[in-house]
Amino acid sequence: MSARRPSVFLERETYRRRRIMDAARLLPILGLALFAIPLLWPTPDTAGPETDPVPMSTAVLYIFGVWAFLIGLAFLFGLKSRGWGPMGSEGLGDEDAR
């Protein structure tokens, strides 16, 4: 999903904005990866003699920590995109004729 405009070089601000959009699109993938990590943890079934299963409190802290982290990132993106308005080729504020 790169720029649809023919121009090769974008204004510095527009360029930055596009990279932020890229980051926003990647956010759920990052979340997916972070939430998938616990699947690699040893469980009581898979834990060997020398590895202890992960205690629930750690798991809870990890899951909720990641959760809060993602919310924070989404919040930051929301804050960043606030002023975008009708600008940007696929900006939020493209007025849909109301």
Added chain:
Amino acid sequence: MASLNLLVSVCLGYVALLFLVAALAERAAAMGRAQWLRSPLVYTLSLSVYCTGWTFYGAVGYAARSGLEFVTIYIGPTLVMIGWWWGLRKLVRIGRSQRVTSIADLLSSRYGKSNGLAIGVTILCVISVTPYIALQLQSIALSLSVFTEEDATRTMETGAFWAAIGLGIFAILFGTRNLDANERHHGVVIAVALEAVVKLFALIAVGVFVVWGLAGGMGETLARIDVSEIGQWEVHGGRWTAITLLAAAAVICLPRMFQVMVVENEDERHLRVAAWAFPLYLLLMSLFVIPIAVVGLDLMPQGSNPDLFVLSLPLSQGNEGLAMLAFIGGFSSATSMVIVAAMALSIMISNHVVMPIYLSTRSGQGASISGDVRHVVLLSRRIAIAAILVLGYLYYRLSGGGAALAAIGLIAFAGIAQILPALVGGLFWRGATRAGALAGLSLGFAIWVYTLLLPGFGANGLLPASVMEQGPWGIDWLRPYALFGITGMDTIVHSVLWSLSLNTAVFFAVSMMTFPGPVERLQGAQFVNVFDHSFGPRGWSGSVAQSEDLMIMSQRILGPAEAQDLFQREAERQGARGHLPEPTPAFLETLERELSGSVGTATAHAMVGQIVGGSAVSVEDLLAVADESAQMLEYSSRLEEKSAELTRTAAQLREANEKLTQLSVQKDAFLSQVSHELRTPMTSIRAFSEIMRDEDGLSAEEKARYAGVIHDEALRLTRLLDDLLDLSVLESGQVSLDMRSGQLTDVLDQAVAAALAGTTEGMAVHRRGVDEAVALYTDLDRLAQVFINLIANASKYCDAARPELTIRVRNLGDRLAVDFLDNGSGVPVHARALVFEKFARVSGDKAGGAGLGLAICREILERLGGDIHYLNDHSGGAFRVILPKAHAMAAQ
């Protein structure tokens, strides 16, 4: 212990409060003072309809049974929400630009406004959501049973029954109060938002009570967690992934979520806030789940239902107020879900099932349907809500009401997730076709019913035990829990894996193989590239639509006030205040969109189509229209040509008429001239002949003089008549030319001799013999007549003291010019234009000619293919005779 009566009255009071809030919100919205109703906060809170009784009670039970697996239900939506820029933004934009009223409407709209698909999705949604409604009934019933010490089963049965009835009435009162063009329900949204606050507050209150009141603080709680039954990370990877996926799908596809997220969305910028605020809400809702579960498992007696820890824990500690708050929280969760879900489903049912059938049964009558369509819509919605709750209750009774809340919820999720491939494919892939969507949906749905829904009713519920164990007709690899012989999988993972993967595969395969219809392709492009173009070209070409019919129809659907308002606004916009607006394409489009809010896109399209004339404007129709207009263009250009021709003809006729009039005038003038010319000599002849007759004493000399006058006048008359005859013969074109070969010199010699014969004073004639040696092929006598006339004129009119005439012959290429130039004063300028006219005499009666000579010359030369004109650039009289040389050449 609180009595049942108290609980019921608390519930009723709470519902009354909600109703009051909703009514106030709607009134505020109607008065336009509802800015705060449209805040992102309200939008976010309304999204919390995702958290139902299942969340409120079930999550703790889920955690007590399977540890952290319960968070997957909230992680899925979180991932969808934080990825809003990629997906939800598009969905909401499409929903707004296409005025989508439900998930079924969205799919129908995307796949060529197919009502078949809409019905399919509606059925799927009703069947998938039924277990979910049952879940809410169960949660209310369960929570009631906690408060009563009497027979718990009996309480649950009656509780579920009355809950179904109460929720039904509630949903009908809320959801079908009015018909809004956009299906936006401010009242419901605000009530749901209020309930969201109540349930969050209640759950957090219980959580705080458990963590700080019972467990003794944060650290203590964490320690307690680790030593509890669920103290270790113990998650089934397949389930973790599958349920996350299901929850992610559900947050988009569940009819109630779609309703609040897309349909009720006021401003797509609200998503920006909801993207982090809704995950935060989910996080807060699940924050205390594990502690409550752990403490519940610790404190509550063995065998007590973990689904009810939220209630029973405070109750067992004697904290009845908190228990009551928790009860209200749970009640809130259940009611908000049931209201929104029933409302969303009833919209789908009335728009996609009831209205098309109703309209098709009355299709013959068109706009003149008697009765109120609006009334039919509302009635069908009310009936639909009641039916949905009846179905939910039946499911609850049939499934035995024993299954854990989470299991029922997951069944519903898995069913609704079947919409996902068609939805995502429709949003991002232009190649997705209706056939593909229908095939994928049907297959996925069938697999879901077979592997999850039917077995869910228990071993001998709807599927006989033999089918469960050996497969239908003993076919081993078709066992519901072990398709294709793969055994040992978790039932949910098994069902999700097969249904979704086969659904997606078939969707893609069929889409690749089929070819979409024109409307489908149009809509596909509009959906996939929604950010590129704002509003769709779904134009009505109907100028034949009758505004009155449209008005009557809109009144029935939108209600008289709204319809009149809409039409009036349009009329004002068109500048025709006080009249019905013209049915312009733009207006028809607006109207269709407004109507689609009430009856769905496909139906609105059909209804407008019925009145406008064409049932549906397909691209074929557009092409036909284009063809037609091309034909019309051609026709009109032909008409234009014809009219130009007519104009030309008319001009010609006018010209001819003018000429005729002129000719008539000329003829009259000619006649009067002729009579005048004839009368003058006649008068003399008569006078002198009378004298000779009546006077006796006339001398012979006198007699001879009078007879001479009479003779002269008679000659003059004869000459005049000869000339006239000559002229009329020449003009009528009946002259017979005597074409002969000859030399110009000879003709000139003859002419000079004839013209100057009998003239007293001689006129010098200058000629150049070399130039005159030109052979001619023409009527030599006539040509000579012309020359004689010209020379005679020169000798008559030349007023020089020593008259001289120069005859000059010039070669003009293919023509020959013979100039007759004298040294007199020539023809006065004002008379030059007239000299060739009949009876045009320049200098009085000096020469006594009739004034026909030059006219005759012109006529003769015209016959001979030549011309004669006066040379303006010469000082004396100067006539140029032009002869065609072709004749001269022919003579050689």
